[in-house]
Amino acid sequence: xxxxxxxxxxxxxxxSILAFLLLWMYYAAMQTAIDFGISxxxxxxxxxxxxxxxxxxxxxxxxxxxxxxVLSSGGLSFGDLRRIAVTGGQSRALPQRIGTCEIVSVGxxxxxxxxxRALVEAPESTPLLIVSAGSGTAMVxxxxxxxxxVTGSAVGGGTLLGLARxxxxxxxxxxxxxxxxxxxxxxxxxxxxxxxxxxxxxxxxDATAVNFGRLARNAEQVEPADLAAALVTLIGQVIxxxxxxxAKAQQIERIVVIGRLxxxxxxxxxxxQAGGFYGVAFELPPHAAHATALGALRLLEQQP
Numbered sequence: 001x002x003x004x005x006x007x008x009x010x011x012x013x014x015x016s017i018l019a020f021l022l023l024w025m026y027y028a029a030m031q032t033a034i035d036f037g038i039s040x041x042x043x044x045x046x047x048x049x050x051x052x053x054x055x056x057x058x059x060x061x062x063x064x065x066x067x068x069x070v071l072s073s074g075g076l077s078f079g080d081l082r083r084i085a086v087t088g089g090q091s092r093a094l095p096q097r098i099g100t101c102e103i104v105s106v107g108x109x110x111x112x113x114x115x116x117r118a119l120v121e122a123p124e125s126t127p128l129l130i131v132s133a134g135s136g137t138a139m140v141x142x143x144x145x146x147x148x149x150v151t152g153s154a155v156g157g158g159t160l161l162g163l164a165r166x167x168x169x170x171x172x173x174x175x176x177x178x179x180x181x182x183x184x185x186x187x188x189x190x191x192x193x194x195x196x197x198x199x200x201x202x203x204x205x206d207a208t209a210v211n212f213g214r215l216a217r218n219a220e221q222v223e224p225a226d227l228a229a230a231l232v233t234l235i236g237q238v239i240x241x242x243x244x245x246x247a248k249a250q251q252i253e254r255i256v257v258i259g260r261l262x263x264x265x266x267x268x269x270x271x272x273q274a275g276g277f278y279g280v281a282f283e284l285p286p287h288a289a290h291a292t293a294l295g296a297l298r299l300l301e302q303q304p
Contacts, residue, residue, distance in 0.1 A: 113147030115295030183229030236270025
């Protein structure tokens with residue numbers, strides 16, 4: 001009888017050990033990257049070949065405690081991970097190891113480039129201009145396996161929210177986007193038809209001549225939806241025009257736009273419309289808000 005019990009316990013122990021080993025292998029293979037942005041923190045995790053991601057508002061300088069909170073919001077802890085890639089903001093201030101978890105610092109420019117390339121599945125042999133439209137806007141050239149910052153703009157999502165607070169009384173990006181989609185920017189802007197007779201190049205008569213120029217001419221009452229549309233148009237046009245000129249200067253044909261700002265349909269429309277005026281087809285991949293974190297993950301996966 002003792003023999004039977006002994007064998008049964010051994011069987012239970014073997015199953016427990018096997019379960020533990022399988023769980024350990026799962027977490028050892030799990031790869032995680034965190035992008036500490038100015039406004040948001042984005043996390044990307046790859047497990048069993050599948051990607052999942054989540055976001056939370058930025059909250060101060062990155063610390064081990066903050067990283068623990070960010071992981072916890074996705075159901076993870078340091079004990080679940082062998083290493084984490086971090087990028088953006090002041091992520092380099094983090095220690096090289098937190099507990100048993102290695103912290104791998106990734107340059108933001110390279111993460112932007114790799115993330116944009118991954119989203120459009122472009123081979124390294126294809127030159128790209130990757131436009132990261134976040135709180136501000138950075139533009140990165142990717143050639144072969146090299147990425148470098150070439151230009152950018154202080155105009156971005158932070159500009160959108162700051163001016164929306166003054167003009168619309170809100171900093172809710174979804175509310176701003178919904179208003180913009182209902183409005184007409186030319187009720188606040190001046191169009192070419194308002195200021196010139198005849199066409200200018202290939203630009204249509206309703207193309208913007210002066211952003212918010214109608215309000216400079218007349219003290220008109222403009223509906224919030226029209227103000228939102230004019231604001232979104234301004235932001236989208238600035239980003240698009242700088243990107244078009246940067247791509248021409250770098251002799252690059254493909255322009256990929258990533259970043260949280262591209263999650264707003266009104267912004268995507270404004271950028272695409274501005275590109276259409278000049279025969280440029282911007283690539284605006286879906287789920288681009290977490291692209292920089294994805295780029296950091298890609299770099300981590302390339303390391304042994």
